[in-house]
Amino acid sequence: MPESTRKIHVNPDKCQGHNRCKALAPELFELDEFGNAREVGDGTVPRGLEKKAALARANCPEFAVELAGEDRR
């Protein structure tokens, strides 16, 4: 199995602070004082949290969560 390094990134121009990402994957997102999200650290998704990252992306109403480095099929 190839080593997959997935990274998430919150696009700050799109994020409106719906907070769905933080509710679904609290390990991966943090909020500023206005409730807008950014990725924790450099956005690397630790092993075991890939599913949560994908859920956070799929539930963001503004499509602000970007996910890079998914396994190629």
Add this chain to the structure above:
Amino acid sequence: MTDAHSTSSRPPVRDWANDWDHLDPRWQADPYAIWDELRASCPVAHTDRFLGAYLPTRYADVKAIAYDTAHFSSRRVIVREHRPEQASPAPPITSDPPRHKALKQVLLPPFTPDEIARIEPKARRICNQLIDDFIADGGCDAAQRYSRHIPVRVIAAMLGVPEEDGDLYIRWIHEILELGITDDDLLWKAVGEMTAYFSAEIDKRRGAPRYDLITRVMEARIDGEPIRDDLALGMLRLLLIAGIDTTWSAIGASLWHLARTPSDAQRLITEPELMPTAIEEFLRAYAPVTMAREVMEDTEVNGCPFKAGQMVLLSFPAANRDPAMFARADEVLIDRKINPHAAFGLGIHRCVGSNLARMEMTVAIEEWLRRIPEFRPDPGLPITWSEGTVRGPRSLPLIFAAA
């Protein structure tokens, strides 16, 4: 019936694509079927009523309009019978860029998830006090005796005004959001009363600041300047209006669903970890809030023309039922995993109170299920729904085993 004067005198709608009317009794009874028909036949409907207004029902169109703040202004956010002669700005909901952002940022910090979590124990207490009052009766009107009071008491505490004035707040909101669509005098009377009320509250805090939202708005500075008096008063009116009917409706619709679907109620009791997806699904399927925009300049959205000066009814609830966006859109699935719904709006006007509303809904449903696990609609009494801009049950007679 207090609402009858606005609906009974209206010509019935025969052609929803060219003559829609959200005050029509059919819309009040079941808007979902109307939106489904329109989405399939005429996705941007029009009416000459209300001095001309459009009704998009596809998710993609609602989103495009919400994002295009240059052509679609928020300076009027309610479709009314008459064009108001005076403006009554209520920032940030009636603000457009570039001024919107700074005004909104005044309000956001007390509404983050961490801040809202601090109020949760109080919300739980309120729910239990309300249940204590009717649980021995074996039944109650859950809209009047339960869901209605939770948001009023919570927002009153946050604003720093007396909970006991709750009936007054509910009357103002009814006059502004429902009766005020057709009755201008009542609308301006209610706005005037609210403004006087908050002016008096501001005066009480001069030189004696408190830890509440009223003080926060008074003390806010944008580019070093205080917020102009009329805007500050509009902001306070908005905080009261925006949080009450909406959350009342969302809690009521969720209880209504669970009363009619006991298998979902039982599932939430045995699988409480489903609560977050259930709440998001109730928000999607029974989204209570429809706002509006004013067309500023002739334009097109996905090929459909919009004419300057007309209004757009921006139905987030219809967008949430679009099968192009949501699989099995007409079904309520409390374990729905992918649900990027638009119940709190899309784009820059995302609901300031969304974390608060979610917390109140969660606590209200959890405490109800804990104390009253089995309940159903009272077959002998009618369920009634609001009309206009915010949709939810206004009487919801339920029966259960007395405790």
